[in-house]
Amino acid sequence: xxxxxxxxxxxxxxxxxxxxxxxxxxxxxxxxxxxxxxxxxxxxxxxxxxxxxxxxxxxxxxxxxxxxxxxxxxxxxxxxxxxxxxxxxxxxxxxxxxxxxxxxxxxxxxxxxxxxxxxxxxxxxxxxxxxxxxxxxxxxxxxxxxxxxxxxxxxxxxxxxxxxxxxxxxxxxxxxxxxxxxxxxxx
Amino acid sequence: xxxxxxxxxxxxxxxxxxxxxxxxxxxxxxxxxxxxxxxxxxxxxxxxxxxxxxxxxxxxxxxxxxxxxxxxxxxxxxxxxxxxxxxxxxxxxxxxxxxxxxxxxxxxxxxxxxxxxxxxxxxxxxxxxxxxxxxxxxxxxxxxxxxxxxxxxxxxxxxxxxxxxxxxxxxxxxxxxxxxxxxxxxxxxxxxxxxxxxxxxxxxxxxxxxxxxxxxxxxxxxxxxxxxxxxxxxxxxxxxxxxxxxxxxxxxxxxxxxxxxxxxxxxxxxxxxxxxxxxxxxxxxxxxxxxxxxxxxxxxxxxxxxxxxxxxxxxxxxxxxxxxxxxxxxxxxxxxxxxxxxxxxxxxxxxxxxxxxxxxxxxxxxxxxxxxxxxxxxxxxxxxxxxxxxxxxxxxxxxxxxxxxxxxxxxxxxxxxxxxxxxxxxxxxxxxxxxxxxxxxxxxxxxxxxxxxxxxxxxxxxxxxxxxxxxxxxxxxxxxxxxxxxxxxxxxxxxxxxxxxxxxxxxxxxxxxxxxxxx
Numbered sequence: 001x002x003x004x005x006x007x008x009x010x011x012x013x014x015x016x017x018x019x020x021x022x023x024x025x026x027x028x029x030x031x032x033x034x035x036x037x038x039x040x041x042x043x044x045x046x047x048x049x050x051x052x053x054x055x056x057x058x059x060x061x062x063x064x065x066x067x068x069x070x071x072x073x074x075x076x077x078x079x080x081x082x083x084x085x086x087x088x089x090x091x092x093x094x095x096x097x098x099x100x101x102x103x104x105x106x107x108x109x110x111x112x113x114x115x116x117x118x119x120x121x122x123x124x125x126x127x128x129x130x131x132x133x134x135x136x137x138x139x140x141x142x143x144x145x146x147x148x149x150x151x152x153x154x155x156x157x158x159x160x161x162x163x164x165x166x167x168x169x170x171x172x173x174x175x176x177x178x179x180x181x182x183x184x185x186x187x
Numbered sequence: 188x189x190x191x192x193x194x195x196x197x198x199x200x201x202x203x204x205x206x207x208x209x210x211x212x213x214x215x216x217x218x219x220x221x222x223x224x225x226x227x228x229x230x231x232x233x234x235x236x237x238x239x240x241x242x243x244x245x246x247x248x249x250x251x252x253x254x255x256x257x258x259x260x261x262x263x264x265x266x267x268x269x270x271x272x273x274x275x276x277x278x279x280x281x282x283x284x285x286x287x288x289x290x291x292x293x294x295x296x297x298x299x300x301x302x303x304x305x306x307x308x309x310x311x312x313x314x315x316x317x318x319x320x321x322x323x324x325x326x327x328x329x330x331x332x333x334x335x336x337x338x339x340x341x342x343x344x345x346x347x348x349x350x351x352x353x354x355x356x357x358x359x360x361x362x363x364x365x366x367x368x369x370x371x372x373x374x375x376x377x378x379x380x381x382x383x384x385x386x387x388x389x390x391x392x393x394x395x396x397x398x399x400x401x402x403x404x405x406x407x408x409x410x411x412x413x414x415x416x417x418x419x420x421x422x423x424x425x426x427x428x429x430x431x432x433x434x435x436x437x438x439x440x441x442x443x444x445x446x447x448x449x450x451x452x453x454x455x456x457x458x459x460x461x462x463x464x465x466x467x468x469x470x471x472x473x474x475x476x477x478x479x480x481x482x483x484x485x486x487x488x489x490x491x492x493x494x495x496x497x498x499x500x501x502x503x504x505x506x507x508x509x510x511x512x513x514x515x516x517x518x519x520x521x522x523x524x525x526x527x528x529x530x531x532x533x534x535x536x537x538x539x540x541x542x543x544x545x546x547x548x549x550x551x552x553x554x555x556x557x558x559x560x561x562x563x564x565x566x567x568x569x570x571x572x573x574x575x576x577x578x579x580x581x582x583x584x585x586x587x588x589x590x591x592x593x594x595x596x597x598x599x600x601x602x603x604x605x606x607x608x609x610x611x612x613x614x615x616x617x618x619x620x621x622x623x624x625x626x627x628x629x630x631x632x633x634x635x636x637x638x639x640x641x642x643x644x645x646x647x648x649x650x651x652x653x654x655x656x657x658x659x660x661x662x663x664x665x666x667x668x669x670x671x672x673x674x675x676x677x678x679x680x681x682x683x684x685x686x687x688x689x690x691x692x693x694x695x696x697x698x699x700x701x702x703x704x705x706x
Contacts, residue, residue, distance in 0.1 A: 055562050081565070096679075098678055116635060120616060121690060139505050174667065
């Protein structure tokens with residue numbers, strides 16, 4: 001059978017279609033992964049720039065994977081300190097500090113809930129797209145006894161929410177980012 | 188020897204005569220030069236005088252001679268291109284001096300207009316109102332027997348005793364929470380307005396002092412308040428200089444000295460020609476190791492910037508907030524006559540690193556001038572705890588205020604437990620969630636209404652209970668700069684604990700009616 005004849009054969013045609021489908025799905029997945037990675041790295045860059053601009057002399061730390069499994073459950077919740085309005089999505093930058101090197105309060109890619117400054121939780125969720133551990137200098141003077149006391153350690157988070165023309169994102173300044181509350185089933 | 192004497196005498200006398208003649212000639216020359224200079228200056232002065240006379244006599248629409256001189260001086264100052272130069276009248280001079288001396292002339296009360304009524308939110312320490320028994324939380328019903336709602340505010344609360352219609356003001360007050368009506372007579376007298384506007388412990392180990400101005404005795408007042416806070420257990424301090432437009436340069440130096448080692452240069456003054464640099468050193472050093480953070484904003488200027496720059500340059504404190512105003516100039520007041528004085532910029536002050544501050548100008552990346560803080564905030568200005576979101580309508584704001592006030596009065600009358608504050612807040616939020624206007628439907632808008640109304644209700648309770656420190660702590664929680672300041676000295680510390688509380692489902696209340704508060 002000639003080559004053309006093979007291609008027109010229904011069996012080969014089916015195989016060809018399957019191979020094409022697999023290749024297309026694979027390519028789409030690869031493009032998606034690259035796009036996601038690009039978006040995340042762009043988010044991290046924005047967050048890094050925000051941190052170093054905001055805190056003079058701040059040092060950024062790599063986000064160690066082990067911290068992802070040991071989220072801080074007590075201590076201050078991340079508070080929205082800065083907001084950026086976008087066309088499709090609005091960005092929130094939240095920060096929390098602790099005295100020592102500590103676990104972050106929120107996980108990567110986590111879906112979090114927003115709460116007003118008095119703690120009233122609203123059914124609006126945000127997605128964490130970047131987080132950065134950092135330390136910022138604290139004065140006065142270096143202490144030889146406790147070197148850690150010269151620094152304060154913090155975590156900054158970049159979260160996005162859907163844009164709503166009727167709701168200015170600056171309204172969320174001072175709000176808290178919370179883990180989704182555990183849902184309880186009725187007895 | 189005796190033979191030589193006739194020859195020696197001329198040898199001594201002739202040079203002496205020559206020296207005396209030369210000295211007389213030289214002094215004559217100098218005298219003549221001074222006289223000529225004075226003659227020139229007098230000639231210039233006569234030129235000015237002639238110009239004024241000429242205008243007075245010949246100009247078609249002339250002015251009286253005194254007014255012409257006043258305007259000539261004013262024009263001269265304007266042409267100097269010195270933005271701080273000004274001619275001061277007697278009233279202006281007294282007012283300026285009073286500001287620098289910290290002399291208050293009003294009643295000493297801060298009033299918030301709440302619908303048709305006026306509520307007293309703060310009574311200044313040492314003020315005539317405090318002495319007369321006025322309390323924060325009172326509502327003013329009438330002033331000198333005239334109902335306040337029908338009276339123009341500016342005329343009633345005239346701050347200048349010289350222009351006041353009477354030497355005392357009789358206030359009729361509604362006293363919360365039971366609604367007693369009291370009448371107090373407040374004398375209109377000059378009093379010392381404290382430079383420390385607010386002070387207290389934010390958390391048990393963090394002291395907070397807000398210096399609102401740098402007037403005479405400001406450094407002493409700051410020292411006393413810090414000492415008291417340390418005695419009460421403060422281990423670190425947040426010094427708030429936001430909105431402080433300065434005052435006396437020397438007082439600023441003294442205030443900064445409290446936190447610097449003895450002998451450290453706080454600032455230097457440079458006069459005309461940048462030749463004579465006069466350093467000012469710390470003399471009264473008190474707390475050189477106390478962890479300290481300083482809050483600044485775009486209105487922090489002049490002597491307040493002296494403090495901020497000195498503490499930043501010596502690595503004593505981190506500055507938190509937004510870039511400062513950038514007023515690196517010092518003025519001096521020269522009194523010309525009994526009714527005219529002029530204020531002139533006479534020197535430039537330098538930071539300990541020798542930097543002369545420039546006025547903050549430009550926007551975005553092109554902005555420069557002022558002092559750059561170590562922790563930069565988007566919105567560093569002091570937060571008004573009674574503010575409502577900018578997008579709110581008057582109806583929404585009023586509904587929150589009325590609901591909060593009613594609930595706060597109920598809580599005070601029924602003696603709801605007010606400690607811990609988080610419990611009271613939770614109680615209020617719970618009640619207010621049932622009082623949300625039916626017109627507010629969106630979940631985030633409802634949460635916001637509850638948040639604002641809860642805050643107002645708690646503030647109202649603290650106001651009536653006269654708990655300034657609790658009020659300070661509560662108001663500071665919504666203040667991004669104070670929070671950032673606390674993060675510097677005590678990372679991870681929380682002002683008041685926030686308990687997450689899910690928003691309840693909206694009630695099916697008919698439009699225009701509100702649910703009644705829970706008993």
